[in-house]
Amino acid sequence: MKATVLEHYAFSWPLSAPQEIPRPAAVEAGAWRRFSRVARLAAAAAAPVLDPAELDRDELPMFFGTGLGEYSSSYGFLKSLFTRGPAMASPLLFQNSVHNAAAGHLSIALGLRGPSETLCAGALTTLRTFERALCWLEANSGFALVVLADDVNGESADGWRLGGMMGEPGEGGAAFLLAAADPRAEATLELLPRSEHAMAASSRRAAPFFCTADAQAVSNALFAGGEHRFDYPGCTLVASRL
């Protein structure tokens, strides 16, 4: 499966050096205040790649991948429940606690009314989200928006630290505007099968728990030019700049 890449944008930083997430001009300030941190990361990545004027936002599919999901909002909701009691449990945090809250916020703010899917596959989230988008394009052609975001910040990181789950926590966002085949594109993404030997080798690699590290690497590779291969269990993602 193969698609062309029309636009891409990615950013990330370690928890030890957090940065403010810039509000895209396309998102109103009032809406931005209601966004979870994951939604802000996703919007900051997605807005810049949605420039092509011919995109039909009523039909553009969005595939949103997140490894951790809305952990911060879930944590915040439960904290409000456990410390202040059921009567004071926060409905705002609850509605932001579902994994597709970020996709919902993006849909409202950017006027996206097409298909939408929120996908989680742990350390393989970037791969599976691309795989899903490539499957979609093979079946439907047209365009597909891939957005990836994970946040690890403040109190929500305590759980991960306590569990020793994350050696180097970080957060970020990434977005890719794909097309089944577009002559304007200067880059491609392709998913190839791998041999059993390669599967065994790749399954031993240590993977980060946040998905945007992989997405950042793919975006960097597309900027760098040439062909870059990302090996995963069972398949290889090939990012090429034409």
Added chain:
Amino acid sequence: MPAPVHLAATGCLTTFGDLEGTFAGLSEGAWPFGSGPGWAPGDLPVAQVHADVGALDRHRTFALAKAALLPLYGLDGTGLAVVFATTTSAMLLGEDAIEQHVQGQPVEVGEDLLCSHLAHRGAESVGDWIGATGPRLVVSTACTSGTVAFGIGADLLRAGRCRRVLVVGADALCRTTVYGFRSLGAHTRTACRPFDVDRDGMSIGEGAGFALLELGEGETELAGVATRTDAHHLTAPEPGGEGLIRAIRAATRGFEPGEIDHVNAHATGTPTNDGVEARALAVAAPGAWISATKGATGHTLGAAGVIEAVLLAESMRRGIVPASRGCQNPIEGVAVANVPRARVQRLGVSVNLAFGGHNAALALRFRGAA
């Protein structure tokens, strides 16, 4: 034309037990709602699974999934993909860790519990249990997750990414959702009465369902799956139901609206949802019989789309549109019944709506003997 995909096997586990028990429970049997587990507030009626599933997995959501999947245990997992639909994954145990943490107590739980929020654990747990060697992923679009999972599975098959797909939906009762819907004022304190003029809210349930998808023609084919977004509000549907209408039309592309025989509606029992849905169905599926199964199963959230698709398939196979428990005085124009009705169904649709302004529709075509 896309290659045909059919449902080779289906099953579920709800408060009424397996598929046989659940289908019977849609129309009759004991009152499904009770006060729930010990941590649950006593004034909110919820639908709990009574089967003892604890030995299958320490995480109740995954245990429910495995209990539903027991009829498939021993299935050849070679080339089998797992698409797992859930809303809160294994959050029930993760809540214990967070409660201890926010109250300043030592967290007496291990890495497994701290990771219980990670939604992908469901696909991994089921995939390992059944020996699936194909792709594994979780779809988590809240209450539409289960319906969306069918579309992902069908595309994986058609793209040659796997030989078969196991679509699984599961969610257990947990404090996040029970107290969360209570905080929104969406949970009934009396009874779930979908499409009833006096409805006053939803009742959360727990459960799991599965469908084994294979390429090729079969008795029950997946005719289409589609999602569309309202871009209107995070928790309230667009009042005209345009997103749902567009999703149904996309899922039934190639058919006329009048050809839809039966719709298993989302029908949560909240005043807003059911009103919007009734308006949308009048446009997108005029003349169809409507069934609202959450008055029996409760709203099983991420599992709902799978369970309801399985119940729709069973309804088509039996030629019976089930009753809609809890609905005594239906909204005008909604063709629900309080007794089961015999009806041949060639084209059936199951729909779900979710947070995020999300609408999903799935169409099944029955090719078996009526």
